[in-house]
Amino acid sequence: MGKSWKKTRLRLYNAYFEPTFTTEQNIENRLPGIDREHWRWFLDYRAKVETKEKCRKNAKNQSKQLYTHTGGSKSFAWRMDEESEQQGRRVYYYKRIEEIEQQDESSRVLSQNDSIAQVFGKEKPGRVRGVGFEPTPSQLFGPNSHAPGNGVQLKETKRKLLELQAELEGEKLKRKAMEDEAAAEKKKMKAMESSLI
Template structure:
């Protein structure tokens, strides 16, 4: 699979990491298992599904979150499911089919009425799809090569015509302007996630809950709150200062996302205006050429009517024109 070969190349990421998860079969029997992304992708679950647990914000927690993240990344990197030849994730077709056939068939969880879980999973896949495309361009395309040689270096699992479309799209001046602006925006980020592959939701959950004991299942579907699982005396106190700092950082990140969208829109508008200006200049040149050809036709007709000669004063004016004399 292309997804597997691409995953091996990702710097610092383990492709054989095993996650401790719970499996539930068709009879409702739950058992614990250690599973890697590769094993889960092979669908060797014998009719069982991987249980996903959520916190109050409908974020996946515990080891299931790590396994889910790896599987979503592998699916989004499979360009037989999600073609590379689209300008953005919103234009990619087949997302609902992959969600129904793969994610819902592989994982056991209760859908929320507002569809937030599905939206979050698809957004995560979209980010991975975009990031993988960027890595493919950097690793397989070289500006010093000819187009033909770059096409011959098409990544495995991607049709040659799709790769050609993607190269043409990435080399478009508008796309280059967006990539440059995005790189500048990333340099301005004040906070970075330093928890490795572990999400903030998983880290927060592990700080509040003790390690799960063998054979015990704390619940199905959405994860209960810690107060429902433990006595108040065993629950560690919530650090109010940390909570306020997390909320402040979240607000700041939301502001940065909004500013980035506005900057991106500005770049797109500038590129569109430049294209319109260039088109207007080309139309003006064509119009002037048409006028010149019409004038030459009229002059030719007048010369024929004069027996091949023009009056001296008219001939002098024509000879003074740049490159056009009466003949």
């Protein structure tokens, strides 16, 4: 807002001030809508020796400037702190992704539960992290993008599920056999007890 006001004042001064006019002529030559007394005060301010000297110095200093400062109001130290903080977060995220990928090779495959999704959290609807703005989850993962992963990962997940179910059935059979054996041993013990009595 300050820059805009400064440019407007300069534009008005350059457009409506004539150095060859008298003060009264310049006051009458103002933009319609500007108060007569405000314009007089502005012209008096611009006519002061201190103001002219300040303008001359500023113009001279501006001409020496080779590079435009675009960093805003933050100091370099503040920016360096922020940068080192961001760098620390990046290193942490990279390490977490590496750990997850070492533990589970399938997390490297692009899916809705890949290593990146595990580190950064659930993806926002309608986009896929790391592949730009264009592809949507349904384009990459199929129409039912709520199901985890792509076709390859889905097959792998189903295979593992079947293996685990078979293993569970095997464990159930072993447990039943052990229970039956324990029941038979219990009967033997009772039979021995009753024969001793």
